[in-house]
Amino acid sequence: MERRAKVSSSSRNPNKVEGGGSAQSKTRTRSAKSSIISSDTAHQQLDVTERESPACKKQTVTSSGHPVAPFYESDDLSDFDYQRDLNDPGEFPYTRGIHPTGYRGKLWTMRQFAGFGTPEETNNRYHQLIAAGGTGLSVAFDLPTLMGRDPDDPLSAGEIGKCGVSVASLADMERLFAGIKLSDVTTSMTINSSAPMLLAMYLVLAERQGVDWQQVAGTIQNDILKEFIAQKEYIYPPRPSMRLITDVFAFCGEQAPKWNTISVSGYHIREAGSTAAQELAFTLRDGIEYVQYGIDAGLDVDTFAPRMSFFFNAHSDFFEEIAKYRAARKIWSHVMRNRFHAKDDRSWKLRFHSQTAGGSLTGQQAYNNVMRTTWQALAAVMGGTNSLHTCSLD
Secondary structure, three states: OOOOOOOOOOOOOOOEOOOOOEHHHHHHHHHHHHHHHHHHHHHHHHHHHHHOOHHHHOOEEOOOOOEEOOOOOHHHHOOOOHHHHHOOOOOOOOOOOOOOOHHHHOOOEEEEEEOOEOHHHHHHHHHHHHHOOOOEEEEEEOHHHHOOOOOOOHHHOOOOOOOOEOOOOHHHHHHHOOOOOOOOOOEEEEOOOOHHHHHHHHHHHHHHOOOOHHHOOEEEOOOOHHHHHHHOOOOOOHHHHHHHHHHHHHHHHHHOOOEEOEEEEOHHHHHOOOOHHHHHHHHHHHHHHHHHHHHHOOOOHHHHHHHEEEEEEEOOOHHHHHHHHHHHHHHHHHHHHHHOOOOOHHHHOOOEEEEEOHHHOOOOOHHHHHHHHHHHHHHHHHOOOOEEEOOOOO
């Protein structure tokens, strides 16, 4: 396509005629316009040809089975309202993120999941992670700890220190965090059925270190519904389990206000075989149930909702994952404001941790896992994750 000819000023062009521009430049301009028109026509014809091509007619779907059009145009946004549907970052409904400045103002927390063997072995790993630049700790517990069993229980045989660290007492907790000031780190503990007991140990350890509970920050997963749905590591029936969760809401609201009392988890549901859409649906529905139980227990929604957090999978369908996170923030903000009538805008904001998809990795292609994990981590970051854990090489 030709560029439009520039018209020289009269002081530099003695051939300028009345009406602006020289006769020669006007001729060039008319020629350029003709070229532009013919070029536009050619593009329109090309568009028609491409739209009829097999590539455009091929049905493309996301990993959840939702159809994807070959391209999108203004008609797809005919009912779009910027302030209602998108708005600026940090503004309701927080589709673009909960912070106005995004990562320029607050970078995501780098929180690697770690726990194995004895408390001493895991403590050594935590010191390595902190020295390498980790900004948060995340505790993986072994199966006996998850199920509330002591290491000497016959049912614990063969499972002690596998896939997580063994913590059965306050002394174990002290060894786990030896040399780590709890006022200097935030700690996430992936524990559910026995969550109140492990939280109690952590708070007593903080007290012994001289750290005020008001300053202790971190997260306890405490999400029993996803255990019944996906992971199956539950101890008590649903209703008594829900009572323990709302008790944690009430206690931390008064005693440990910086502690996130629950991490409503879709990650395990996705790893159990759900699609991205199903992961989002189950997770938000679980979150709604927890809020309702808290209200039914007599708690003011704005005393516990700001300390609720979420945990999502970061899978390989790049744009679908980003859309999932944005949709989660938007839906949750409307639920909290319009259904539960929360007044504090902190209650409207969905904050979430993400982990790359372990189920997508293979032992036979360990180095390919690096690319898969990088791609998934990028999707989480582009979707505005507040905290991130990337799976290991193998």
